[in-house]
Structure formats: C-alpha cells, structure tokens
Amino acid sequence: MLERIPKGVTAPAGFQAAGVACGIKSSGLDLALVVSTPPARSAGIFTTNLAAAAPVTVTREHLRRSDATTAAVVVNSGCANACTGERGMADARDMAVATADAVGCPIEQVLVSSTGVIGAYLDRGKVRQGIRLATEALSPGGHAEAAEAIMTTDPWPKDAAVRAVAPAGRFHVGGIAKGAGMIEPNMATMLAFLTTDAAVEPLLLQRALREAAETTFNAITVDGEPSTNDMVLALANGCSGVGIDDVSYPAFVEALHAVCHELALAIVKGGEGATRLISVGVTGAHSVAEAGKAARAIANSPLVKTAVHGGDPNWGRIVAVAGRAGVRFDLGRARVAIGGVELFRGEEIFSDREPAAAAHLRTSEVAITADLGTGGAGAATVWTCDFSAEYIRINADYRT
C-alpha cells in the first residue's frame, strides 16, 4: 500500500534540505544541500564512464571510509568538475570540507556531486559561499529549492515521495532528480538523491537501490550518452523507527521503486527538447538481456525518435533497428505495434491501420511494442523521449 505524498526529499522524517544561488550559474539556484539528523546509512550507484568526474571519485571514497554513513549531500549545478585532474579532486574535497565544517560532521560523512559543463574548474569561493547560505536555509520544507538547484537544462524540477507500510509500521521514501541531456544512465548527467526514514543496513540498502534502479534509472535514455557525473544516492536514517529486514524488504523495495520510477519517467519527460514520453516494450526475445538490448537500440534510434516526433507510424524503422541490434531476431515471425495497433506481423503489413497508429502518436505518451519473433520469453521495457529540433538547438548552443 503506497500513498503518494508531497515534500520530495524531505518527506521522510529527519531530513532537511535547501537550495541557494551562489553564482556558479549566471542565474538561478545552483547549490543544494540535504542533511540527515542523525547521520543516515547510505548507498550509491555511479557512472561507468572511464572519465568519471572528481566528485564521483570523492563520493565513492567517502562512502567506503565512513562505513556508508552520511550526514550531508552537497550538490552544485553549472559546473561538472569533470576532466579537471588533481585540481578538480582538490576542489571536490574542499567542497566536502566546507560542508563538514558547516553542518558539524566528519568530512567522510559528506557526499559531493556536481553537474554542468565538463572541463571547467569549480570556483571554491562561490561554492563555500553557497554552502554557508544553504546551511542557514536548511529546513524540512526545503525540498523544492533543492530540486531546483540541481537543474541544468531541465525544464522543471523533479521530486517524488511515498508513504509505505511495512509489518513493523509506517515509513517514507522521498527523492529529487535531474536529467535533461546526456541521459543513458551510467552519465548533462543524471542525478538522483533518495531519502528514507526506514532503518536499512548499508548492504541491504545497496541491494535495494540496485534492484529499484535496474528497471527505472537504468531503463531510461534520452540520447544514449552516459555522463561523467551520473550518481544515484540513497540515505536511510531510521527516524521512523521501522527497521527493514528480510520480511519487510519487499515493501521497502516497492516504495523505493515507486519513487525511482516516478523520478526516472520525469527525467525522460523533461528530456532536452522532448515533446512525448515513449515506452519501448520488447517481447519474444531469447533472454531478458537481449530484450533490453533491442529495446535500448530502438529507444536510442534517431530515426525512430524523429518519426515519433513527426507523428509518422513508420514501423519499418523499428524493424530495421531490431534487425541490427545484435540480438537474435526472426523477421518472419516478428511483430510491431504502435499504441496497441499491430502494423506488422511477419509476412503481413497492415497499412490500413496506420491512421489509428498515427492518432496514437499525437498523444503525449506513446507506446511502441516489438516482438522479436524468437519464441523466447525475454521481455524488457525502456523509456525514452522523441527527438526534436529543440534538442539540436539546446545542444548546439549549450555553452554559448
């Protein structure tokens, strides 16, 4: 039993947040702070990009050194602090030191995160000023400013929260996220910060986070580009008095998954230039892994994404992508439907149904389904958005 509630990352008890402007970006909020009292058990998932940014490296270190206990998460937007070498590492550490000083905790209990332009140095003075302002502004109602402060090209802030019931009682899960471009998680960076007042041991929290992320953050793509800075963190401070054990684990994962799902879809809907949310469901694959690979190939195809943008039920492009996805595929038994309208089945082409599929493409949430025809039970869903001229404009002009 899940109940959607307001207040995002500060919905769970014991969490405060703030978002402030300190001049890293030319305008708008650009530094967020989330603090847990008491310090929370924590877990993280990070970019697989070999050019991982300094804050990713520092946060990994701190999670290890603190035995996965975290008092504060500090995040800046406007500068990714990526490809910045030793100077960038020192800047990321300085951001943690300043936060530790401000909130009164050991440095390794601070996790740092950055998003924005790659290859620019962080301005320590501005960051320190932002941390001072954010510490003063901390409040149990600061979720909205925090969600806004982590945005780059995002069109709107993203937060979500639920109230859940475990055998031992009620607990809450909340979160904020940012997305926009360079979204194919492993990296214009996907960030998500999740909080809960359940008490969860770090290894169990890590397992739950991986499980929830697998079909949410790891199943979305805007442009097939994993970022240098991608990071998903989960903090569990136990303030609800509800402990998560093997019996209550499913209820906890369900709640965590619900928040991750809502944030992940919000990231896709707010993708650069996006006008439609597209779900790509693949069935009839030899395995779940092959279904996921085919779904991701279709979801990342510029030809499919532009066809959806243009309202054209061009199922041939979907078949063509499935055929080159590097997975087992039987053209003679393959099927493709748009909005539940089957347009192609092995030998048959249903051209007369295209107007119905085209009508579906004019709605804001588009469903593409493809059966690979292998007779296998492998199935997977990936979410993406359409590809518009606005994406080009945003990315051609991003730094100028």
Added chain:
Amino acid sequence: MLERIPKGVTAPAGFQAAGVACGIKSSGLDLALVVSTPPARSAGIFTTNLAAAAPVTVTREHLRRSDATTAAVVVNSGCANACTGERGMADARDMAVATADAVGCPIEQVLVSSTGVIGAYLDRGKVRQGIRLATEALSPGGHAEAAEAIMTTDPWPKDAAVRAVAPAGRFHVGGIAKGAGMIEPNMATMLAFLTTDAAVEPLLLQRALREAAETTFNAITVDGEPSTNDMVLALANGCSGVGIDDVSYPAFVEALHAVCHELALAIVKGGEGATRLISVGVTGAHSVAEAGKAARAIANSPLVKTAVHGGDPNWGRIVAVAGRAGVRFDLGRARVAIGGVELFRGEEIFSDREPAAAAHLRTSEVAITADLGTGGAGAATVWTCDFSAEYIRINADYRT
C-alpha cells in the same frame, strides 16, 4: 599514379548506364540500369541487418548461382522492398526477370537493388516500364542519370572515376553511390556500384572490395543506423585487356580505394541536414579495433555532432564519449584536439585556445583528434557529419 576522370560508373570501357523516371517516386528519376558487355566478374558486400531486404537476398543468390558473373545491375529508388515477405521476394525476382529479358542474359546475371521506404510493396508494372525505358536509354554517357536515379533524400548525385596504371597497362575504375540517412554501413541505405575494365577474378575482386571498403564505406556514419538494404557491388569486365594478378593487385586496390574514398566522403557530405564533414581520428588506442570503436562512438554522439553544428569546441563531450566507448582509456594521459588545436591533455585544460578551435569549426571540413592515452599504437579514422535541425525535419517528415 591515379588520374581523376569524368563519367563515373561508365568511365571504364564496356559499361553503359541509364536513369529513368517510372513513377515509383512521385517525381524525379527512380530507376537505374548499369550493363556490362561482356558480362563482368562481380563481387558484393551486403548489410549485416537481420531484417535484410528482398533485393539483398536475391542479389546474394544470383552472385552465387552465376559464379559471380554479372551482365546488369538494376536499382530502384522510392521503395526499399524491405519487410515485404514472400511477395517482396517475388517482386525482386520479377525485377531481375524483366531486366534479363530486356538486356538478353540469364536471370542470375542480373543483380537487383532497392532503396526508399521500408514496408511498402514494389509496383511491378512501374518497375517493368522503367526497365523498358532504361534499356532503350542505355549509353556510355548515362552515368549522371544513373547516379541521379538511385537518390532518395540525397541532396546531390555522387559519382567518381579514376584512370590507373598497372604493370600490364592502363585500366579504369568508376562508381556511383547514394547515401543520406540510415548510414552506418551494414544499411535510408547506402548503395554503391563500382565498375572497372580491368580483368579481376571473383575471389580477388571480393578481397579488393573488402579491403577498399574497410577504410571508406565502413568508416563513415551519418546517424549510426545500418539499413536493411545496404549494398556495395563491384563489376570487372576486363575490357581494358589489363589483368590483375598479385603484382598488379596493389595498383588495383589503390584505384578502387580512391573511388570508394571519394564516394564515401561524398555520402557523408550529403548526409541528411549535414553542413560540415567531420573526420574523427583516434590514436593511442590499445588496438586498431578499439581505436575504430572509440572513433565511431565519437562520430555517432549526438552531443558531439550538435556541438560541431553549433561551432562550440566542447572537447569535454569528446572525452566523455571516449570514456564510455567500452575501450581502454587513460584520462590522465588522454588528449583532444580540434583542427589541430590541442584543448585537453591529461591534467591540462587549454581554455585560452578555444577561440582558435572555434574558428576551425566554422570551416566546412572539421578535424577532431583524440588520443586515448593507453600508449598503444591503435589508430583509426571515421568520417561523419554534423547534426542539424534539418536532420530532424527530414526524418520527422520523410513519409509525409
């Protein structure tokens, strides 16, 4: 010693060509015919897409059944005859039968090829009418019409030819090609038809074609989409009296490579919405294969292609793609240059040089070079084009 000459696919002796309009497209030339007298030795490279179109299947069969001897190549644009099942196979065979009747050769000496919309049936009546008209129009000067008749969204026709000297004497190599979208060869389809009046045995011709294609047609990408219909054919009719043996093989490959290189780059320059030709050179990779994989990842990155379009020397995106390309990569020793202007070297960022790199990005031929920093000798170059709002427009509206 190569000399560029005019007349494209009909530059070598013994070849005639024609391009005619038969109404498959709503306007313009849409059927091309290339005929060799006498029949030529032939070789082919085909899409790796598992949804390969009917003409691909038929042409493969005919190459085998005729012992790689070919009298005619017939190509239509406007309809890919892909995903069309048994009816599509019968239509492709009918196209070969009609051509065999018209030029007077066995059916297996006819190779067929199609490009255009996937999932539509060929109109046999129009195709037969086109074959009649093209046969009447055949001439040693028909190269330009043939090049035009194979176009879909291509902005201009592409042909090339050279005169070359082997120990045994002079010979010629010519060709026509089409490209535009769905270009990442293995498929809005890349087609190329090459002719030579050298005498080359089929196995040697196949080897030469593979070798020439490796660093030309297989080293270009417009949008990372291999088509259902990609096909490169080479015909060698021996009319020059020059036989190609082990001694003259290098001269032959050089000539074939020169024509393939010119056609491949013309395809990229004419990519959908393209305004700039981009070469992506990768060095310092662990192997040639890893260099190629990284170069292709950079060349296919929408973030890199939009940055080039916007004239933004955003080297951080290049590093980010190299880091997620799935190859060995050492960030601390990696280097990136745009137009020969080094912008990033391991720990160092040369922001002051960005105006020079930005000036280079305003030219029509952009050079990106990236060293992966592994110390390995692996190197490769891939050619691509920038990504403009025009690409979106073309692909959102393609069928409407």
